[in-house]
Amino acid sequence: MKKILLTLLLTSVLFASLKVDTTYATLGAVAKKIGGDAIEVTVLASPQYDPHFITPKPSLIAKLRRADLLIINGGGLEIGWLPPLLRNANNPKIRNGAKGFLDISHAIAMIEVPTSVSRAYGDVHAQGNPHYFTDPYNILLIAKAIEQKLIELDPKKEQFYSKNFEQFEKEWQAYLKSFDAKMTVCTTKKVIEYHELYDYFLKRYSIKSYGNIEPLPGIAPSSKHTVALINTIKENGIKKILQDVYHEQKTAKFIAAKTGVKVVVIPHDVGAVEESDTLEKFYDTIAKRICH
Amino acid sequence: MKKILALSLFASAILMAESEIDAIKAELQAQKETTQKLEEKLDALSRQQESTSVNRSASFSQNAYLPDIAFILNMSAVGRDVANGDYENFAIPGFIDASGATMPFNKERGFNLNYAEVALHSVVDPYFEAVVYFHLQPNEFEIGEAYVQTTSLPYYLRVKAGKFKSSFGRINSKHHHSWYFDAQPIIYKALFGPDGISDPGVQLQWIAPTDAYLMFGAEALQGTNARSFGDNESNNLYVGYVKSSLDVTDELSILGGISYAHGKNTTTNATDVYGLDLTLRQELGSYSFLLWQSEYLHREKELATRSDTQAGLYSELIYQYDKNYAAGFRYDAITKNEADLTSYNGVDTSGLDKYSVMVEYKPFPMSRLRFSYSYDRTKVINDERRNINEVMLSLNIAAGAHSAHDY
Numbered sequence: 001m002k003k004i005l006l007t008l009l010l011t012s013v014l015f016a017s018l019k020v021d022t023t024y025a026t027l028g029a030v031a032k033k034i035g036g037d038a039i040e041v042t043v044l045a046s047p048q049y050d051p052h053f054i055t056p057k058p059s060l061i062a063k064l065r066r067a068d069l070l071i072i073n074g075g076g077l078e079i080g081w082l083p084p085l086l087r088n089a090n091n092p093k094i095r096n097g098a099k100g101f102l103d104i105s106h107a108i109a110m111i112e113v114p115t116s117v118s119r120a121y122g123d124v125h126a127q128g129n130p131h132y133f134t135d136p137y138n139i140l141l142i143a144k145a146i147e148q149k150l151i152e153l154d155p156k157k158e159q160f161y162s163k164n165f166e167q168f169e170k171e172w173q174a175y176l177k178s179f180d181a182k183m184t185v186c187t188t189k190k191v192i193e194y195h196e197l198y199d200y201f202l203k204r205y206s207i208k209s210y211g212n213i214e215p216l217p218g219i220a221p222s223s224k225h226t227v228a229l230i231n232t233i234k235e236n237g238i239k240k241i242l243q244d245v246y247h248e249q250k251t252a253k254f255i256a257a258k259t260g261v262k263v264v265v266i267p268h269d270v271g272a273v274e275e276s277d278t279l280e281k282f283y284d285t286i287a288k289r290i291c292h
Numbered sequence: 293m294k295k296i297l298a299l300s301l302f303a304s305a306i307l308m309a310e311s312e313i314d315a316i317k318a319e320l321q322a323q324k325e326t327t328q329k330l331e332e333k334l335d336a337l338s339r340q341q342e343s344t345s346v347n348r349s350a351s352f353s354q355n356a357y358l359p360d361i362a363f364i365l366n367m368s369a370v371g372r373d374v375a376n377g378d379y380e381n382f383a384i385p386g387f388i389d390a391s392g393a394t395m396p397f398n399k400e401r402g403f404n405l406n407y408a409e410v411a412l413h414s415v416v417d418p419y420f421e422a423v424v425y426f427h428l429q430p431n432e433f434e435i436g437e438a439y440v441q442t443t444s445l446p447y448y449l450r451v452k453a454g455k456f457k458s459s460f461g462r463i464n465s466k467h468h469h470s471w472y473f474d475a476q477p478i479i480y481k482a483l484f485g486p487d488g489i490s491d492p493g494v495q496l497q498w499i500a501p502t503d504a505y506l507m508f509g510a511e512a513l514q515g516t517n518a519r520s521f522g523d524n525e526s527n528n529l530y531v532g533y534v535k536s537s538l539d540v541t542d543e544l545s546i547l548g549g550i551s552y553a554h555g556k557n558t559t560t561n562a563t564d565v566y567g568l569d570l571t572l573r574q575e576l577g578s579y580s581f582l583l584w585q586s587e588y589l590h591r592e593k594e595l596a597t598r599s600d601t602q603a604g605l606y607s608e609l610i611y612q613y614d615k616n617y618a619a620g621f622r623y624d625a626i627t628k629n630e631a632d633l634t635s636y637n638g639v640d641t642s643g644l645d646k647y648s649v650m651v652e653y654k655p656f657p658m659s660r661l662r663f664s665y666s667y668d669r670t671k672v673i674n675d676e677r678r679n680i681n682e683v684m685l686s687l688n689i690a691a692g693a694h695s696a697h698d699y
Contacts, residue, residue, distance in 0.1 A: 046542060048578075049575075049577075049578045050578035050579070053578055053579065055545075055573070055575060055581070055699070056696070056697075056698060056699045057537070057539065057545045057573075057699060058505035058507075058535075058537035058545070058547055058699055059504065059505050059537055059538060059539045059545060061499065061505050061507075062499070062502060062503060062504060062505040062506070062537075065448060065499045065501065066501060079696065080657075080696050081696055082696075083695060083696055084695070084696050084697065084698045087421075087441075087443075088499075088507075088698070089448075089499065090445070090448045090449060090450045090497065090498070090499050091448060092443065092444040092445065092446065095443050095444060096415075097418065098444075109335075119656070119658065119691075122656075123656075123657075184317075184320070218656070218657070219656065220614075220615055220616060246577065246578040247578075248614070
């Protein structure tokens with residue numbers, strides 16, 4: 001009897017999977033690649049919503065309460081919704097600074113770091129542009145950071161995590177090669193964005209953004225700014241507006257009607273649009289919609 | 293013969309062109325790789341340079357440890373069909389006697405500077421964080437809240453100690469600037485006055501390991517609030533609550549709570565307050581939602597010779613249209629008023645209620661302009677029931693390192 005209990009206890013310890021919460025879906029998708037069956041991934045924010053403004057629902061507190069590891073995007077993207085949830089979850093394992101707290105932005109070379117910060121320039125992030133998911137090269141950096149953290153938390157499964165990482169790295173290198181080849185024939189070189197959501201992708205593949213529909217980050221479009229954009233589009237022969245899933249589309253459609261520019265909805269996170277529910281499909285969809 | 297020659301020439305030309313494209317592609321790829329290698333080298337070198345660079349920070353600088361500092365300004369322009377001198381002396385029958393009300397906000401017809409609040413938040417060490425709100429009014433300095441709370445207790449517990457707003461009910465712990473209406477719900481004002489339950493004391497909260505949100509909390513407070521408590525011989529107030537929330541769909545969430553407060557009033561007899569709250573929130577997009585929030589409070593206050601039983605509620609419906617615009621409606625009512633009303637002989641004290649509507653405009657999340665109209669039927673002025681019409685334009689600014697609000 002004692003033996004049975006002991007084995008039960010042991011197995012439950014041995015097979016207990018690590019509970020991993022990620023703030024966004026892309027981080028969740030990478031974590032699954034590295035953690036496999038050894039972890040249980042919960043994504044907090046729906047990719048349908050603006051990643052800056054997630055409703056801090058109490059159900060998210062319940063999720064954070066049970067987590068062993070919290071993986072965040074960082075760079076100020078979660079500042080408007082995560083801190084009160086984290087405070088209320090009373091979970092010392094994942095508090096800022098604890099072993100179970102991982103800020104991925106610390107592993108990324110952030111671009112567009114402002115030299116001066118003021119809210120007079122709108123909702124500017126002091127740490128740089130936090131929307132680094134759109135560059136497929138960053139996936140390997142995210143994967144590496146997650147692998148290291150999982151090994152730190154769960155050293156008994158080091159080999160398992162390392163093997164998964166190496167396997168994923170190989171697959172992803174191959175994917176990047178074919179993806180880059182596809183992008184070399186991409187003829188779209190000039191675009192307009194709604195918000196600076198895709199700058200990492202645009203920089204990687206030398207596509208130039210000529211402006212945003214928002215006059216300043218986080219500020220709703222104004223007619224004056226829209227008129228100026230219409231002129232920019234006409235003068236520079238811009239063919240595409242990169243629209244996201246969560247902002248209003250009226251302004252983009254208005255500009256399109258005036259200039260003949262095409263409005264394409266680009267996912268900013270895995271699962272934001274149809275046919276973007278895996279990492280590969282996410283980037284394929286971005287490429288397809290920007291280039292064709 | 294000529295035809296074949298022409299055809300083969302054509303074919304070879306195509307082949308040649310194709311192999312040329314391949315060659316260029318290969319060359320391009322090689323160049324890309326070279327560039328990448330160079331970039332990597334450059335990165336590594338610059339990192340090395342960074343790591344070997346000398347320390348240039350000022351010798352005893354502590355700038356990196358400064359707390360987050362925010363300040364909140366709240367002001368208004370008010371129009372009311374009652375003269376200021378009369379309004380000051382209002383009574384809410386059974387709850388607030390004539391001229392017994394404290395009115396820190398929006399009291400004057402014309403312009404009001406309600407407050408400038410300084411909010412400080414800082415992590416103290418790996419175990420505590422501290423929060424302080426200095427509430428500054430034109431002629432008054434008040435410590436609105438000042439407390440420390442734990443960040444690393446085991447068993448999913450958290451302790452808060454200091455002066456703080458109790459988590460009794462729904463709106464009590466929220467700051468004035470985060471409410472959807474500038475006026476406090478009548479039942480809160482009637483039972484607790486403008487600050488609600490806010491006292492020195494300690495709080496303990498625990499989160500259950502369930503899929504749905506389930507939180508239990510208990511507080512021991514000084515009980516200085518003379519409207520319901522106020523026995524000043526010793527600490528007298530104990531508060532307990534259970535709150536739970538679940539997501540009905542991805543877009544619809546429900547939060548409900550049951551609260552209980554037990555204290556001793558100024559006559560050293562017991563006061564019990566029971567609270568029920570319910571909030572439903574339907575997301576309509578990233579910047580749009582529909583919110584319905586209601587609370588019901590019931591008080592039993594024992595006095596030397598009798599016992600008062602009173603209750604009231606408020607219910608508000610808020611529609612956030614987009615990032616910039618929102619509108620809302622609130623209904624307030626006193627539903628039970630078994631108290632000593634002999635001083636209101638000849639005055640109709642039934643049907644005490646209030647209707648409010650508001651429209652707000654936020655140019656940016658940090659600033660808010662709000663226009664509201666209310667029809668208040670809860671007041672007695674100069675021994676007459678006096679229904680008050682009020683219009684208000686309020687401006688609220690939250691500047692600096694202002695932390696995010698709860699649900």
